[in-house]
Amino acid sequence: MAKRIVLFMFMTFTSLVLSGCLVAESKYLKKAEEADALGREAATLQEMHRELSAENGTLKAQLSRVKEEAAVLAKEKEKLSADNRELDQVLRSKTDSLSQTVADLRQKVSDLEDENARLKEEIAAAQKAREENVRQVSKTYEDLLDSMKGEIAQGQVTISELKGKLTVNMVDAILFDSGEAEVKQGGMDVLAKMVDILKGVQDKMIRIEGHTDNVRIIGNLARRFPTNWELSAARAINVARYLQSRGIDPAVLAAVANSEYRPVATNDTGEGRAKNRRIEIVLVPRDAP
Template identity: 40%
Template sequence: MKKVFAVVTAGALFQLTGCVSQSTYDDALSQNQSLEAQLQAQTENNSSLRNTQKELTEEIAALREKQEILQANNALAVSEKAALEAKLTAKEDSMSNKLAELRSTFSQELEENSIKIEMLRNDIKVDLSDDILYASGQAELTEKGKEVIKKVAAQLANSPYIIRVIGNTDNIPITGRLANRYPSNWDLAAARAVGVVRLLQSEGVEPEKVEAVSRGEYYPVAENDSDEGRAKNRRTEILLRVQ
């Protein structure tokens, strides 16, 4: 025979027995209410757990999305770093090659100490003594000076370099009739730089890549208290920089 189990409320039990005491009824009712309260609490707890689980799932999804973004950014940074390193290497190689070419082209002038060529941090500097470019107190290039600048132009035409031509003088004031044309060393240095720029352009160097700068007497490389020192300060510098 099958056994049948039934759950009855305290009220139903009282009706069935008809003789249950009030205390027994109260105990059953209290127990039933306690069970209902536990059930309600468990239901609320389950609902809270489901909400927490949902929130955790959403947080995990958000974290995964952030991780993917970080990984993508990291990959981009690695790629950009590699590209930058390649660009810097190409720049260094280009400057090293150009330095070697210039030294080969001006080997005689280097031996005579009329030209100095050196690699700076971001530039190649060609330092030209005024003795090789100009007559004393003049801004017009000598024939020898024109020959030298044309050799420079041959190395720079169609090159990737930005070219800055900088005029420098000693600190001896300009006097006499020459002062009517060049009132100060600023003016003389500027005229000399412009003259070099014009010749470079006429020899095929792109005008937009060249600029003329005057520093006058204010950037000496030696003391101006001797003929030798003043001769070092009278110079035209050509700075080459890769874009």
């Protein structure tokens, strides 16, 4: 009985030992498998760490480049902003200047328009005055032609009209005796035919011009008239005095001596010299030289 109990106990103990060994072995195998799995996972994680480290370096390098580029762009942006501010200031200044220029030009245009309107009025008035002057000169011309048609027919007087200038050309013989400067009676009669017509002339100067030939004055006559200057002056003055005595305003009269220096014909012939010895009564505008 006792042997059976011992044997049972031995068998029980052996069973327990074997069972414990089996359990221990199972745990070991399990731990070994876990360690192997962890090793593989660690290796995998180490490889991932290396890859991530390499990628991190690459990203850091890219980040550094991006920061540098951003810094460059920031500087360029600041420069552009400064340029824009300067450009805006320049444009504002030019705009203000152009605005002032436009205002000045508008004022000038307005002034020119006013001046042009005034000039047009003056031109119209001048044109009207010119037309009136032409009409008046033409009427004076026609009246003189009619009044002196006898002398004109005899070739003693010629009357011409050119650009508002009317000239009555009279040979000296019709007005003066040879070598004399006083107007003779026949000359006064001729001049009298023009007096009323000349009195009606307005806004004109009556210029009496004395002309001679180039023959030198000699003998006793030279004591009175040393040269043809004195003779032409004396004759022009005496005609002016006669017209004044007949009521023509002396303020519109002028006596001019031309001597021999404005001939209308050659002095080489008697006929030419006779044409050069003359008195011209010229009607000219008051502002004419």
